[in-house]
Amino acid sequence: MEEKETPVRRKIIHIDMDAFYASVEQRDYPEYREKPLVVGGLPQGRGGVVATASYEARKFGIRSAMPSKQALQLCPHAIFVRPRFAVYKEVSKKIREIFSRYTDIIEPLSLDEAYLDVTVDKLSIGSAIDIAEQIKQAIKDELQLTASAGVSVNKFVAKIASDIKKPDGLTFIGPSSVEKFIERLPVDKFHGVGKVTAGKMKKMGLFTGADIKQLTEEQLISHFGKAGHFYYRIVRGIDNREVQPHRETKSMGAEDTFAYDLTTIEEMHTALEKITQIVYDRLLKYQLKCRTVTLKVKYSDFKQITRSLSFTECTNNKDFILNIAKQLLESTGIENSRIRLLGVTVSNFNNTAPKGKTPDQLKLFDI
Structure with a gap:
C-alpha cells in the first residue's frame, strides 16, 4: 500500500516588487510619475521589447515581453526609456539587505522577487504576516518603492498569493485554506502552467484546481508527463520544496x-x-x-x-x-x-x- 504524502508546513513569504524597473525610474525622475512609462527597447527601429511597464501603462494593455512598437500603438503618449540595469541591481541589493534582517534563508528568483523562509526568524517575531508587513514598510520607507507579499505554508501558494492584491498588497493563505484556495484557482493562474498547457487542460474540461483533482495521478501523468506528479500533489496542497538560498546556476x-x-x-x-x-x-x-x-x-x-x-x-x-x-x-x-x-x-x-x-x-x- 502506497504511503500517503503529507504537506510540510513552513512559513514562506514571497516578495514581488511592483513594476520594479518602472517604479525605480518614476522614483528617480519625478516627471515620469503618474504617467504611462515603458522600460525596455525603444519603439524606433524594429527590435524593441518591453521589459516592464508602469501601472499607468498597463491600463492600456501594455505588458512585459510585448514589442515596443505594439506598446506605442496601444498608448501613443507612453514614455519609453532604456533600462538602467546597474541601478536596478544596486536597489535589488538593498532590498535583499532588508530581507536578511529577518532570515538568511532567501531564494532570489530575479532582481525583483524572492522567497523567504521565516519558519524561524532572526528577530523571534514569530508571525510571518507581521514580518511581511515590516519588510514592505521598510522597502517603502528606505527605498521609496512598494512591494507585494504572499504568505503561506509553501512556495507555490505564497507566489500566487503575492499577485492577488497588487500593487502594494499582502495576502495570507493559511494552512486550513490552502487546499480550497487551490481548488478554486483557474488553471491558467497556476504558476508554471503556460498558455499551451492551460489550453490543453481546458480542452479536457479542466478549468480549476478542483477539476484537476478529479483525475488520478496516473491519468495526469499520461496527459502531462512528469508534470502530472506535480499537478496531482499541488491540488492537494502538497508542495514540500525548500527555499534554496544558494540555487545552482545552470x-x-x-x-x-x-x-x-x-x-x-x-x-x-x-x-x-x-x-x-x-x-x-x-x-x-x-x-x-x-x-x-x-x-x-x-x-x-x-x-x-x-x-x-x-x-x-x-x-x-x-x-x-x-x-x-x-x-x-x-x-x-x-x-x-x-x-x-x-x-x-x-x-x-x-x-x-x-x-x-x-x-x-x-x-x-x-x-
Missing part, C-alpha cells in the same frame, strides 16, 4: 536584437564580440567555467535555430568562447542570410555560484 547568457538585419560576416562577428564580452564578464563575476557554448540565431523571417558545442575541459577564456560562437555561426550556413538576433549562452559549469551570489536575468536592450 546557464547564463546574453542576446541582442538588432535595429536592422545583419548581412555581412563582419557585422555578425562584431555583434558576437559584444555579446561574448557580457557573458565573459558574468563568468568572472560568479567564478565559473563552462563546458558548453550555445549559439542562438533568429533570421529576418523569425525562423530561429540553436547550435551547441561541448568540450572536455572547463574554460572561461573569452577568446576561446568567442571562437566557438563564430564556428557555430559559420556552421549554420550564413551566406545570403539576414540575421535579426544573436545570442550566446554558456552552461555545464564546473561549480555552482559562490555563496551569496545568484545571477540575475540579463538581456540587451541596446537598440
Whole structure:
C-alpha cells in the first residue's frame, strides 16, 4: 500500500516588487510619475521589447515581453526609456539587505522577487504576516518603492498569493485554506502552467484546481508527463520544496536584437564580440567555467535555430568562447542570410555560484 504524502508546513513569504524597473525610474525622475512609462527597447527601429511597464501603462494593455512598437500603438503618449540595469541591481541589493534582517534563508528568483523562509526568524517575531508587513514598510520607507507579499505554508501558494492584491498588497493563505484556495484557482493562474498547457487542460474540461483533482495521478501523468506528479500533489496542497538560498546556476547568457538585419560576416562577428564580452564578464563575476557554448540565431523571417558545442575541459577564456560562437555561426550556413538576433549562452559549469551570489536575468536592450 502506497504511503500517503503529507504537506510540510513552513512559513514562506514571497516578495514581488511592483513594476520594479518602472517604479525605480518614476522614483528617480519625478516627471515620469503618474504617467504611462515603458522600460525596455525603444519603439524606433524594429527590435524593441518591453521589459516592464508602469501601472499607468498597463491600463492600456501594455505588458512585459510585448514589442515596443505594439506598446506605442496601444498608448501613443507612453514614455519609453532604456533600462538602467546597474541601478536596478544596486536597489535589488538593498532590498535583499532588508530581507536578511529577518532570515538568511532567501531564494532570489530575479532582481525583483524572492522567497523567504521565516519558519524561524532572526528577530523571534514569530508571525510571518507581521514580518511581511515590516519588510514592505521598510522597502517603502528606505527605498521609496512598494512591494507585494504572499504568505503561506509553501512556495507555490505564497507566489500566487503575492499577485492577488497588487500593487502594494499582502495576502495570507493559511494552512486550513490552502487546499480550497487551490481548488478554486483557474488553471491558467497556476504558476508554471503556460498558455499551451492551460489550453490543453481546458480542452479536457479542466478549468480549476478542483477539476484537476478529479483525475488520478496516473491519468495526469499520461496527459502531462512528469508534470502530472506535480499537478496531482499541488491540488492537494502538497508542495514540500525548500527555499534554496544558494540555487545552482545552470546557464547564463546574453542576446541582442538588432535595429536592422545583419548581412555581412563582419557585422555578425562584431555583434558576437559584444555579446561574448557580457557573458565573459558574468563568468568572472560568479567564478565559473563552462563546458558548453550555445549559439542562438533568429533570421529576418523569425525562423530561429540553436547550435551547441561541448568540450572536455572547463574554460572561461573569452577568446576561446568567442571562437566557438563564430564556428557555430559559420556552421549554420550564413551566406545570403539576414540575421535579426544573436545570442550566446554558456552552461555545464564546473561549480555552482559562490555563496551569496545568484545571477540575475540579463538581456540587451541596446537598440
